[in-house]
Amino acid sequence: MNRPIRRVAVAILGLFGLLILNANYIQVVQADDLRNRPGNARVLLREYERQRGPIVAAGSAVARSRATGDRLKYLRTYPGGEVYAPVTGFYSLVYGATGIERAENDVLSGEDERLFVRRLGDLVTGRTPQGGAVVLTLDSRVQRAAYDALRGKRGAVVALDPSTGAILAMVSSPSFDPSVLSSHDPGEIRANYARLSAAPDDPLLNRAISRTYPPGSTFKVVTAAAALSSGDYDPQTRIPSPTQLPLPLTTRVLRNFGGGSCGGATSTLADALRISCNTAFGALGLRVGADRLREQAEAFGVNTTYRIPLAVARSVFPASVDRPQTALSAIGQYEVRLTPLQAAMIAAGVANRGSVMKPYLVAEVQGPDLAVLGRTQPQVLSRAVSPAVAEQLTAMMRLVVERGTGAAAQVPGISVAGKTGTAQHGEGAPPHAWFLGFAPVEAPQVAVAVLVEGGGSVGSEATGGRVAAPIARDVIAALLGQ
Amino acid sequence: MSAETVTSSPTPSPSTRRGVELGLLVFALGLVSAAYTAVGLARSGAVPADLASSAAALAVLFGTAHVVVRLVAPYADPVLLPVVALLNGLGLVLIHRLDVAAAERARALGRAVPRTDASLQLVWTGVGVALFVLVLVTVRDHRRLQRYTYTAMLAGLGLLALPALLPASISEVNGARIWIRFAGFSIQPGEFAKLALMVFFAGYLVAKRDVLALASRRVLGLDLPRGRDLGPVVVAWLASLGVLILERDLGSSLLFFGIFVVMLYIATERWSWLLIGVLLFVSGAAVAARLFPHVEARVAIWLDPFADASGNGYQLAQALIGLATGGMLGTGLGQGRPDMVPFAKTDFIVATVGEELGLAGLMALLLLYVLVVERGLRTALAVRDPFGKLLATGLAVALTLQVFVVAGGVTRLIPLTGLTMPFLSYGGSSLVANWALVALLLRISDAARRPPPLARPAPDEAATQVVGIR
Numbered sequence: 001m002n003r004p005i006r007r008v009a010v011a012i013l014g015l016f017g018l019l020i021l022n023a024n025y026i027q028v029v030q031a032d033d034l035r036n037r038p039g040n041a042r043v044l045l046r047e048y049e050r051q052r053g054p055i056v057a058a059g060s061a062v063a064r065s066r067a068t069g070d071r072l073k074y075l076r077t078y079p080g081g082e083v084y085a086p087v088t089g090f091y092s093l094v095y096g097a098t099g100i101e102r103a104e105n106d107v108l109s110g111e112d113e114r115l116f117v118r119r120l121g122d123l124v125t126g127r128t129p130q131g132g133a134v135v136l137t138l139d140s141r142v143q144r145a146a147y148d149a150l151r152g153k154r155g156a157v158v159a160l161d162p163s164t165g166a167i168l169a170m171v172s173s174p175s176f177d178p179s180v181l182s183s184h185d186p187g188e189i190r191a192n193y194a195r196l197s198a199a200p201d202d203p204l205l206n207r208a209i210s211r212t213y214p215p216g217s218t219f220k221v222v223t224a225a226a227a228l229s230s231g232d233y234d235p236q237t238r239i240p241s242p243t244q245l246p247l248p249l250t251t252r253v254l255r256n257f258g259g260g261s262c263g264g265a266t267s268t269l270a271d272a273l274r275i276s277c278n279t280a281f282g283a284l285g286l287r288v289g290a291d292r293l294r295e296q297a298e299a300f301g302v303n304t305t306y307r308i309p310l311a312v313a314r315s316v317f318p319a320s321v322d323r324p325q326t327a328l329s330a331i332g333q334y335e336v337r338l339t340p341l342q343a344a345m346i347a348a349g350v351a352n353r354g355s356v357m358k359p360y361l362v363a364e365v366q367g368p369d370l371a372v373l374g375r376t377q378p379q380v381l382s383r384a385v386s387p388a389v390a391e392q393l394t395a396m397m398r399l400v401v402e403r404g405t406g407a408a409a410q411v412p413g414i415s416v417a418g419k420t421g422t423a424q425h426g427e428g429a430p431p432h433a434w435f436l437g438f439a440p441v442e443a444p445q446v447a448v449a450v451l452v453e454g455g456g457s458v459g460s461e462a463t464g465g466r467v468a469a470p471i472a473r474d475v476i477a478a479l480l481g482q
Numbered sequence: 483m484s485a486e487t488v489t490s491s492p493t494p495s496p497s498t499r500r501g502v503e504l505g506l507l508v509f510a511l512g513l514v515s516a517a518y519t520a521v522g523l524a525r526s527g528a529v530p531a532d533l534a535s536s537a538a539a540l541a542v543l544f545g546t547a548h549v550v551v552r553l554v555a556p557y558a559d560p561v562l563l564p565v566v567a568l569l570n571g572l573g574l575v576l577i578h579r580l581d582v583a584a585a586e587r588a589r590a591l592g593r594a595v596p597r598t599d600a601s602l603q604l605v606w607t608g609v610g611v612a613l614f615v616l617v618l619v620t621v622r623d624h625r626r627l628q629r630y631t632y633t634a635m636l637a638g639l640g641l642l643a644l645p646a647l648l649p650a651s652i653s654e655v656n657g658a659r660i661w662i663r664f665a666g667f668s669i670q671p672g673e674f675a676k677l678a679l680m681v682f683f684a685g686y687l688v689a690k691r692d693v694l695a696l697a698s699r700r701v702l703g704l705d706l707p708r709g710r711d712l713g714p715v716v717v718a719w720l721a722s723l724g725v726l727i728l729e730r731d732l733g734s735s736l737l738f739f740g741i742f743v744v745m746l747y748i749a750t751e752r753w754s755w756l757l758i759g760v761l762l763f764v765s766g767a768a769v770a771a772r773l774f775p776h777v778e779a780r781v782a783i784w785l786d787p788f789a790d791a792s793g794n795g796y797q798l799a800q801a802l803i804g805l806a807t808g809g810m811l812g813t814g815l816g817q818g819r820p821d822m823v824p825f826a827k828t829d830f831i832v833a834t835v836g837e838e839l840g841l842a843g844l845m846a847l848l849l850l851y852v853l854v855v856e857r858g859l860r861t862a863l864a865v866r867d868p869f870g871k872l873l874a875t876g877l878a879v880a881l882t883l884q885v886f887v888v889a890g891g892v893t894r895l896i897p898l899t900g901l902t903m904p905f906l907s908y909g910g911s912s913l914v915a916n917w918a919l920v921a922l923l924l925r926i927s928d929a930a931r932r933p934p935p936l937a938r939p940a941p942d943e944a945a946t947q948v949v950g951i952r
Binding site for chain 2: 009
């Protein structure tokens with residue numbers, strides 16, 4: 001009987017061999033796939049075992065973890081609440097993370113490779129590992145002022161330091177309290193998330209970077225920049241400003257808001273911008289051409305994607321437009337769409353002598369011992385216009401605020417440059433109100449863009465100035481005012 | 483393998499190797515203590531207060547087993563007992579580790595801390611060692627078991643059928659009717675039926691092997707048995723299907739039938755029996771998969787555990803994710819989340835090993851089982867009587883099939899079936915029955931390695947013969 005026993009022994013070894021091969025397959029080959037399955041709560045549970053690092057703005061934590069007595073050792077809390085929610089995002093047991101919580105998760109959770117040496121130390125000494133801190137560029141006064149000014153409206157405010165690209169304020173309204181999604185009770189989290197995502201005003205949406213809007217007349221700054229850069233125009237060049245501009249190839253005409261005239265058959269480029277003359281800029285767009293307009297827009301950052309480190313929606317100037325569409329695009333209608341951040345970048349580019357800086361939210365990251373692990377260095381994203389053109393645009397935009405549609409953005413004692421916009425988006429819907437600008441004109445310290453969804457009223461170009469400009473004023477005053 | 487008998491017979495007093503066994507036992511106890519300490523350090527940051535007393539308890543239990551082996555089976559295989567003690571000890575540590583997790587969770591949720599299963603398992607270990615001693619002391623010669631062939635059959639079938647005959651309120655747990663529950667205890671008689679049936683298989687096949695092996699027709703190059711000789715295999719098949727249908731226990735059904743078919747093959751040395759067995763089982767299982775929703779559901783989970791990862795597939799999905807989280811070296815004992823897998827202490831204890839001890843630990847564990855099985859088969863080769871050969875093979879195959887079915891199920895090699903990992907899983911019946919199984923193996927290996935007194939030559943004759951051979 002020994003022969004069959006030997007054969008059975010070989011077969012048995014084969015069975016164990018299969019088990020071992022299969023274990024290798026699962027624990028090595030397939031391991032990464034399995035670990036990254038959405039059903040894997042283990043990774044999250046491990047993250048909750050160590051203290052997650054804080055998110056800091058202007059010296060105080062806007063998100064931090066505190067020890068609890070329950071199974072998940074640390075609870076994420078948001079002292080920054082609704083004001084900072086679009087930036088911090090949330091950190092949820094059920095829905096994962098968003099915002100900086102997601103973008104800088106490696107640092108906050110302590111998994112970042114720059115924390116490797118420290119982790120080794122923790123392993124040896126038995127010290128509980130901790131996450132690092134993320135220090136934001138946000139200025140708490142500006143952020144708060146922007147949030148307060150937007151309260152009760154749907155919209156967004158972005159403020160940049162034009163010389164560095166550092167984001168001083170990023171507000172989206174309505175907002176939400178991230179704490180309600182970061183509790184340790186999955187049922188409660190699910191109920192809160194369902195409520196927030198069903199809310200008609202979409203409080204979970206970061207309007208500053210995640211959605212694009214027709215920019216309306218604020219885009220005339222880009223059109224003007226293209227014209228001035230062509231060398232064929234200066235601010236005093238007289239351009240046609242008819243009451244109606246027939247759109248080529250169609251029977252339709254372009255009118256000014258309210259159907260009025262722009263004060264004569266021609267006006268200077270500067271005046272056309274000051275009173276936001278649609279027909280003048282429509283005609284100017286046709287003269288400059290779609291390609292130049294697109295190139296100019298792209299020089300300000302349109303049609304590209306970037307991270308700040310949150311992902312920013314791509315602002316668009318359409319790839320191909322015919323002549324009537326060119327005229328509409330020149331006044332920020334048709335399919336031109338910008339994020340509020342992109343609008344702020346246009347203002348910042350003009351303010352920074354034509355150079356657009358890469359916007360960023362994270363000033364530096366720190367280890368748990370507050371040692372600086374990395375600091376963001378300002379980078380030039382693009383040269384949008386020459387310093388000379390930037391100077392001309394600045395002068396023209398200053399007139400908009402001093403004696404034009406943007407008068408509501410005036411701040412006593414501070415010179416402000418800007419441009420209003422009232423963007424139509426569909427028949428009958430109240431248009432979006434826009435303002436972009438910067439201050440002080442002599443040495444710009446802040447560039448700001450304000451969007452209020454549906455904040456304008458049909459037929460009045462001035463509403464962008466009435467609704468959005470005062471918000472910009474509050475933001476500028478918060479930073480520069482006494 | 484038979485070399486052992488050759489080399490041992492000329493030696494007047496062959497080494498009993500009991501010292502090796504003791505050394506290995508001490509080593510095993512050291513490993514278990516280290517594992518227990520690791521869990522304590524990881525979960526509460528301190529060496530467990532009861533480390534010394536727990537280690538002492540195990541030392542007394544396994545020491546007793548060792549002393550009894552020394553006394554009544556001095557030539558027994560020296561590796562089996564230490565490996566089994568190590569598996570049992572590691573099982574206790576793993577169950578304790580999951581107890582700790584359950585207690586932490588209960589405290590966090592403000593519930594009462596559940597009873598600790600590890601202490602109960604320690605009691606069962608004591609019972610297991612007691613039965614181990616009882617078997618070694620009462621069964622002085624395994625061949626005497628052959629006399630009880632048909633008694634064993636009746637006992638085996640009786641034990642097997644008992645839960646199916648009892649009301650479901652006593653016998654059913656989680657859908658399988660394989661229990662007898664009374665006075666707070668639950669026993670799976672099937673675990674003991676397994677042993678009795680193996681004694682029966684061995685005795686029966688030794689008696690009938692010539693008929694089963696010789697009378698045959700040749701069809702397509704295969705020696706097929708005569709129709710009337712198919713009787714026993716058909717009966718065994720029907721019995722295993724009965725287990726499957728009446729008790730809803732796929733694992734045991736596969737185990738019984740697998741053991742029988744392999745023993746039949748060894749007794750007759752005919753491949754055709756294996757082929758017939760496999761065909762019968764596959765067809766039976768295929769029909770069962772159609773007829774019984776719980777079998778069908780398990781096949782569906784096996785094919786794609788993530789299709790319903792929060793429902794039916796949850797357990798297997800969590801086990802797989804746990805294994806993947808463990809990776810090559812594991813999270814470390816006490817530092818993973820094995821408690822996220824339901825039934826981690828019983829059917830899914832392999833997932834705990836894979837998560838916290840990693841691929842390295844899981845492979846080491848499987849190799850421990852390989853060692854036990856290999857030692858069993860070595861015994862089967864070495865022992866001289868056919869009954870012992872068959873019984874030893876059957877015992878080794880029984881262990882193999884259990885490990886394969888459980889570990890294969892947890893690692894998604896085959897569909898899940900409800901069986902416990904021998905010596906490792908929480909569960910008294912399985913642990914106690916497997917200790918008896920190892921006692922039988924040791925008894926047979928003692929016979930295999932014991933120098934035959936009759937064959938021992940006279941001293942002067944031996945001297946001339948040794949010179950002559952060498």
